[in-house]
Amino acid sequence: MKAIVSIENATKDYRLGxxxxxxxxGVSIDVARGEFLSIAGPSGSxxxxxxxxxxxxxxxxxxxxxxxxxxxxxxxxxxxxxLRLNTIGFIFQSFNLVGVLDVFxxxxxxxxxxxxxSAGERSKRVLSLLERVGLMEHVRHRPNELSGGQRxxxxxxxxxxxRPELVLADEPTANLDSVTGQNILDLRKELNRSEHSTFIFxxxxxxxxxxxxxxxxxxxxxxxxxxxxxxxxSELHEVSSAKA
Amino acid sequence: MxxxxxxxxxxxxxxxxxxxxxxxKTLIVGGIIGFGAFLVVLGTSLLDSVDRAMSxxxxxxxxxxxxxxxxxxxxxxxxxxGFSFDANQIEPLQDFARVKRTLLSVPNVSKVxxxxxxxxxxxxxxxxxxxLARLRETVNKQKAAPNDSALADAYASEKDHVRxxxxxxxxxxxxxxxxxxxxxxxxxxxxxxxxxSAAEFWADFDAxxxxxxxxxxxxxxxxxxxxxxxxxxxxGTDPKAFAQSFDRLxxxxxxxxxxxxxxxxxxxxxxxxxxxLRTARAFDKIHDGLKVRGKKIKGDADLERIAxxxxxxxxxxxxxxxxxxxxxxxxKLQAYLKSGESDVRKLLDQFLRLNDENFDSxxxxxxxxxxxxxxxxxxxxxDTLTIKAFTRSGYVQSANLKVYGTFAxxxxxxxxxxxxxxxxxxxxxxxxxxxxxxxxxxxxxxMRAKSGAKEVKREDAEAELFxxxxxxAPAPAAAAPDDLGTALSGLSRTGSARAASTAAYxxxxxTSGVILNAAVLVHDDKKLPETIAAIEAAGxxxxxxxxxxxxxxxxxxxxxxxxxxxxxxxxxxxxxFVVALVIINNALVMATLxxxxxxxxxxxxxxxxxxxxxxxxxxSMVVGLVxxxxxxxxxxxxxxxxxxxxxxxxxxxxxxxxxxxRLYPALSGQNLGIALGIVLIVSVISSxxxxxxxxxxxxREAMQSED
Numbered sequence: 048m049k050a051i052v053s054i055e056n057a058t059k060d061y062r063l064g065x066x067x068x069x070x071x072x073g074v075s076i077d078v079a080r081g082e083f084l085s086i087a088g089p090s091g092s093x094x095x096x097x098x099x100x101x102x103x104x105x106x107x108x109x110x111x112x113x114x115x116x117x118x119x120x121x122x123x124x125x126x127x128x129x130l131r132l133n134t135i136g137f138i139f140q141s142f143n144l145v146g147v148l149d150v151f152x153x154x155x156x157x158x159x160x161x162x163x164x165s166a167g168e169r170s171k172r173v174l175s176l177l178e179r180v181g182l183m184e185h186v187r188h189r190p191n192e193l194s195g196g197q198r199x200x201x202x203x204x205x206x207x208x209x210r211p212e213l214v215l216a217d218e219p220t221a222n223l224d225s226v227t228g229q230n231i232l233d234l235r236k237e238l239n240r241s242e243h244s245t246f247i248f249x250x251x252x253x254x255x256x257x258x259x260x261x262x263x264x265x266x267x268x269x270x271x272x273x274x275x276x277x278x279x280x281s282e283l284h285e286v287s288s289a290k291a
Numbered sequence: 292m293x294x295x296x297x298x299x300x301x302x303x304x305x306x307x308x309x310x311x312x313x314x315x316k317t318l319i320v321g322g323i324i325g326f327g328a329f330l331v332v333l334g335t336s337l338l339d340s341v342d343r344a345m346s347x348x349x350x351x352x353x354x355x356x357x358x359x360x361x362x363x364x365x366x367x368x369x370x371x372x373g374f375s376f377d378a379n380q381i382e383p384l385q386d387f388a389r390v391k392r393t394l395l396s397v398p399n400v401s402k403v404x405x406x407x408x409x410x411x412x413x414x415x416x417x418x419x420x421x422x423l424a425r426l427r428e429t430v431n432k433q434k435a436a437p438n439d440s441a442l443a444d445a446y447a448s449e450k451d452h453v454r455x456x457x458x459x460x461x462x463x464x465x466x467x468x469x470x471x472x473x474x475x476x477x478x479x480x481x482x483x484x485x486x487x488s489a490a491e492f493w494a495d496f497d498a499x500x501x502x503x504x505x506x507x508x509x510x511x512x513x514x515x516x517x518x519x520x521x522x523x524x525x526x527g528t529d530p531k532a533f534a535q536s537f538d539r540l541x542x543x544x545x546x547x548x549x550x551x552x553x554x555x556x557x558x559x560x561x562x563x564x565x566x567x568l569r570t571a572r573a574f575d576k577i578h579d580g581l582k583v584r585g586k587k588i589k590g591d592a593d594l595e596r597i598a599x600x601x602x603x604x605x606x607x608x609x610x611x612x613x614x615x616x617x618x619x620x621x622x623k624l625q626a627y628l629k630s631g632e633s634d635v636r637k638l639l640d641q642f643l644r645l646n647d648e649n650f651d652s653x654x655x656x657x658x659x660x661x662x663x664x665x666x667x668x669x670x671x672x673x674d675t676l677t678i679k680a681f682t683r684s685g686y687v688q689s690a691n692l693k694v695y696g697t698f699a700x701x702x703x704x705x706x707x708x709x710x711x712x713x714x715x716x717x718x719x720x721x722x723x724x725x726x727x728x729x730x731x732x733x734x735x736x737x738m739r740a741k742s743g744a745k746e747v748k749r750e751d752a753e754a755e756l757f758x759x760x761x762x763x764a765p766a767p768a769a770a771a772p773d774d775l776g777t778a779l780s781g782l783s784r785t786g787s788a789r790a791a792s793t794a795a796y797x798x799x800x801x802t803s804g805v806i807l808n809a810a811v812l813v814h815d816d817k818k819l820p821e822t823i824a825a826i827e828a829a830g831x832x833x834x835x836x837x838x839x840x841x842x843x844x845x846x847x848x849x850x851x852x853x854x855x856x857x858x859x860x861x862x863x864x865x866x867x868f869v870v871a872l873v874i875i876n877n878a879l880v881m882a883t884l885x886x887x888x889x890x891x892x893x894x895x896x897x898x899x900x901x902x903x904x905x906x907x908x909x910x911s912m913v914v915g916l917v918x919x920x921x922x923x924x925x926x927x928x929x930x931x932x933x934x935x936x937x938x939x940x941x942x943x944x945x946x947x948x949x950x951x952x953r954l955y956p957a958l959s960g961q962n963l964g965i966a967l968g969i970v971l972i973v974s975v976i977s978s979x980x981x982x983x984x985x986x987x988x989x990x991r992e993a994m995q996s997e998d
Contacts, residue, residue, distance in 0.1 A: 132897020
């Protein structure tokens with residue numbers, strides 16, 4: 048089976064005034080369908096930049112990024128947007144819910160943009176998702192009436208409502224307490240099982256990494272030495288000692 | 292389709308929620324837009340109403356729908372303004388019959404009225420002159436019938452009246468001498484006055500009345516300053532055609548100029564304003580101010596001035612009082628004022644000191660008790676008015692015309708603009724303007740033959756008069772070429788002018804002959820431009836130099852008033868909306884910058900740019916529509932209210948613009964549409980730049996961490 052994400056020697060330069068920042072300096076990763084990839088690394092290592100390339104929000108300066116078999120550098124703005132809408136679900140670090148819309152509408156939003164389902168189908172799908180994330184009592188609430196964890200679950204529901212092949216999350220547990228963070232991870236596991244989606248999380252939360260099927264470490268815009276396919280022994284040890 | 296509606300639904304939902312979320316911004320932007328819409332509705336409705344009212348005023352009073360004059364004229368025709376003598380050089384059209392035939396060949400033309408407009412200064416008779424003239428006439432009659440006792444009584448009374456006038460004038464000169472520097476009054480005037488007031492003068496009067504009368508006429512009468520210059524603007528026309536075409540014309544006093552007769556009709560406004568006794572006019576004006584406009588004398592600058600001036604007008608009444616009237620006035624005023632004062636002048640002075648408390652009673656007393664004994668107007672209906680006007684070539688021509696009455700235009704009774712124009716027959720107008728009728732030319736040539744005057748060209752006039760030594764013989768008649776190139780003598784001129792007052796004229800003189808302009812009335816006033824073009828084309832076809840202009844142009848500045856106001860209004864609206872545009876734009880840009888993360892998120896989860904664009908434009912349109920509709924409704928409500936109540940004309944000028952004492956503005960769907968259209972366009976345009984910024988927001992913005 049072909050990889051859903053295939054990155055070949057991708058670089059990304061940003062211009063900040065007169066300074067050129069080399070956010071990524073040649074990264075190559077392949078992610079197979081159904082996998083759970085965790086991107087680790089300290090702040091400023093290029094995690095978010097890598098995520099924007101995978102998420103078709105940006106294109107690489109050099110190298111290639113293929114998502115669902117399409118070279119993002121060769122796509123137009125419209126095609127990229129369309130790819131994001133139909134293939135990718137985003138979970139943002141600070142949730143980014145639309146403040147003026149209620150929970151139901153927030154989750155429904157991507158479906159409305161897709162314009163492919165009838166109102167009834169949309170409603171059914173939104174409600175079933177909200178039930179799974181345990182927000183049935185908050186369907187008509189506005190985001191500012193919800194707790195951080197509840198908002199995160201709304202964000203997850205929104206990311207999954209289109210049944211995307213690829214779910215991206217940027218530090219999904221960074222703003223959450225450890226219990227809620229764990230719930231999120233359980234939810235992911237369950238969804239992975241039922242929807243067979245591919246998950247790519249950027250994180251420096253060891254607990255998140257412990258669930259990943261593959262971990263890549265970034266440092267200074269490059270992959271750190273030694274790519275592991277699963278948590279290392281020492282990391283597992285860290286996790287267990289953290290739990291203890 | 293369903294998909295589109297659903298998307299629109301969410302766009303609308305986000306847009307509306309956003310508007311509610313940022314209430315202050317929405318209210319400010321909406322307030323400006325609403326105010327703009329309100330102003331547009333109110334302004335355009337008022338202007339349309341004024342336009343309609345003014346067109347009624349102008350078309351209905353003199354201009355007609357279209358004015359036609361010679362295209363060879365140096366100046367533009369201005370039937371309303373042009374208050375100086377040489378303002379409008381209008382070339383004459385030689386044959387009205389031809390002009391009328393050509394005009395009536397244009398399908399939309401219904402009526403044609405011949406016209407000529409000019410102005411003249413007219414000296415109204417002064418009381419002293421009139422009193423002296425009456426006395427002289429009586430003296431003459433007495434010569435013929437020395438034993439008539441009625442004549443003797445009249446003689447005594449008139450002599451008394453003249454003596455009274457002399458004493459009033461002498462009192463004035465004395466007062467002036469005290470008030471001013473002694474030298475300001477000519478010593479001669481004082482000695483003349485002394486002689487005329489002296490008892491011996493009057494004792495000798497009976498012995499040689501003519502000698503004494505001559506002295507009074509030549510030396511005393513000029514010292515009386517109550518003679519008034521009337522400035523009269525008049526239109527010479529076919530009175531019957533005029534009355535038929537301008538159906539707002541009504542005769543107020545007297546009668547219309549009879550068919551085929553020369554004559555003059557005062558506009559009632561001019562007659563009241565210029566010919567009425569100042570005292571009476573002051574009573575009228577204050578009465579109008581108090582009763583019609585609900586003002587008070589005290590505190591109103593205008594009324595205070597009129598009341599003050601009225602207090603100094605006793606003299607003009609005094610000059611009218613002969614001995615019996617003096618006694619009558621003394622008795623009545625003594626009783627009314629409960630005063631023991633025996634000097635009528637002092638009683639009148641006291642009576643004419645008007646204020647808010649005494650006005651009503653004195654106004655009633657004046658008209659009930661005093662006015663019947665007074666000549667209220669300097670020119671009476673039925674009098675003959677001597678009009679001296681400058682002809683086109685600049686010499687003075689005069690005509691004596693009977694004043695048949697006064698007229699007014701319905702609804703415009705108090706409008707100075709409509710009331711400035713008086714009426715005379717076209718034949719007299721032509722004479723005053725320097726055109727000869729055939730009759731008159733015959734008369735002149737006959738006179739010329741008799742007096743031996745010869746035709747002199749303008750260039751040769753000087754040589755004929757002074758340079759040429761051979762020109763001896765009887766003093767050559769002063770040569771002043773008229774417009775037809777005929778020189779005519781001063782003698783013949785006055786001679787013929789005297790005859791004018793009584794002479795009738797043939798009907799064909801009105802239907803043919805020279806005119807300056809013509810008023811054209813049309814069947815369908817919506818087709819004015821086409822009709823104007825058709826008239827000029829018909830003129831070309833028939834070899835007539837016709838220029839046709841709409842009533843707006845013909846009324847000069849006044850006609851352009853509505854256009855001018857429209858320009859002012861739309862400039863104001865434009866400025867308001869440009870300011871609104873800037874403010875709205877800024878508010879929306881700020882709002883957009885506040886929403887960068889939300890917009891980035893929408894883009895990241897798959898919203899296309901046009902979704903963002905339509906969302907922001909929709910926001911602006913909703914604000915524009917809701918507040919625009921609110922402003923429009925408010926404006927419409929005010930217009931409807933004003934349409935019901937009417938806007939009172941604040942002064943006489945507004946009477947003209949309002950075509951009556953009140954303006955009733957009407958609402959038109961067109962104005963509402965214009966207002967809504969403008970606000971919608973403005974709000975959409977003002978959202979373009981912010982929407983552009985919003986469109987450029989990168990989906991990366993959603994990935995930035997919160998700090």
